[in-house]
Amino acid sequence: MASKPAESKPAAPAATASPAKASRPAEPAAKEDETAAKKAKAEAPAKAKPVATFETTLGTFKAEILLQDVPITASNFIDLVKAGFYDGLHFHRVIPDFMAQFGCPYSRHVDKMQNAGVGGPEEDSEFKNLVTGETLTRDEEGQIPDEFTSKISNKKGTLSMANCGPNTGGSQFFINTADNTNLDWWDTTTKSQHPVFGKIIEGMDVVVKITKVPTKDDRPVTPVQMKKVTISGI
Numbered sequence: 001m002a003s004k005p006a007e008s009k010p011a012a013p014a015a016t017a018s019p020a021k022a023s024r025p026a027e028p029a030a031k032e033d034e035t036a037a038k039k040a041k042a043e044a045p046a047k048a049k050p051v052a053t054f055e056t057t058l059g060t061f062k063a064e065i066l067l068q069d070v071p072i073t074a075s076n077f078i079d080l081v082k083a084g085f086y087d088g089l090h091f092h093r094v095i096p097d098f099m100a101q102f103g104c105p106y107s108r109h110v111d112k113m114q115n116a117g118v119g120g121p122e123e124d125s126e127f128k129n130l131v132t133g134e135t136l137t138r139d140e141e142g143q144i145p146d147e148f149t150s151k152i153s154n155k156k157g158t159l160s161m162a163n164c165g166p167n168t169g170g171s172q173f174f175i176n177t178a179d180n181t182n183l184d185w186w187d188t189t190t191k192s193q194h195p196v197f198g199k200i201i202e203g204m205d206v207v208v209k210i211t212k213v214p215t216k217d218d219r220p221v222t223p224v225q226m227k228k229v230t231i232s233g234i
Contacts (some may be wrong), residue, residue: 002021012161048130050078050234052198054139055227056091058210061203066196067234071131073161073169076144078231079127080171086229091117093218094211099180101162102226103172110223120170130234143170146185152196154183157207159198166193173198175207 050065059085060071067074080086089108093101093116107116121142138144145167154160154176160183162172174194185193200207214221 003157035146043208048234050074052077052081053232054231055056055229056206056210057223057225057227058213059203059206061200061206063198063200065129065159065198065231066150066152069152070147070195070197071129072136072144072149073195075130075136076121076127076138076169077173077197079234080121081229081231085121085171086226089226090116091210091220091224093174093224094213094215094220094224095218096211098211099174099178100207100210101172101174103162103170113219116219117172120172126225138170139167141168141170143168146193147195148185148193150195151180151184151186154180154194154196155220157200157204158196159200160194160196163194171194173197177208177211 004209040181050066050067052063054061055064065074065077067078084102085105085159089101089102089105090110090113091102092104092107092113101117101160104116105119107113107119121138123140123142125142127137128135136144146163146169151156156176156179158176159173160176161169162174163169181187182190183192187194210220210224212223
């Protein structure tokens with residue numbers, strides 16, 4: 001399934017809990033689960049502000065990852081970063097004054113990019129919610145549920161999940177290089193719903209440069225590679 005942000009500019013493009021052990025007399029299951037969740041959240045880095053550093057062939061940029069606002073989406077991203085999932089991939093879709101899209105595993109080899117835009121994480125793979133401590137499982141297509149909880153708009157410089165409909169987010173995301181508020185999940189004027197999970201804090205000029213490379217069908221003619229993504233602050 002293709003993961004992509006719909007657009008209003010050029011033609012619209014094709015994109016459980018782990019209960020804690022009771023140290024005292026056993027509690028009813030429901031209460032025990034609730035106690036475990038509260039304990040995990042209390043022990044989690046509640047004030048953590050992770051920062052992702054993106055090293056590309058056109059320069060480096062950094063983004064704060066909004067873990068406390070969208071913990072599932074952000075934890076999914078952080079898990080993929082730590083696994084080295086993004087290292088070596090290429091930007092497969094860029095549009096000036098709109099966005100730069102990245103994160104498809106089929107973009108790794110520039111001579112085999114025809115399917116770039118339809119891939120994602122491994123099916124049924126697990127990751128940890130870094131706020132609650134829960135272990136979550138991506139579905140049979142490697143997708144995660146939509147997290148429509150925080151109204152953070154798709155303003156210039158934000159990182160947002162790419163998708164091709166409800167609950168189809170995975171590894172692909174895009175960086176807004178304009179105020180694309182029509183992509184906000186609470187905007188009922190369009191069907192596009194894309195939750196923001198990060199914001200650029202350094203190197204926005206590099207992102208803009210990436211969107212302005214020559215393209216064919218929105219794909220860079222000269223490949224722009226992500227050499228490495230690292231995470232700090234957590």
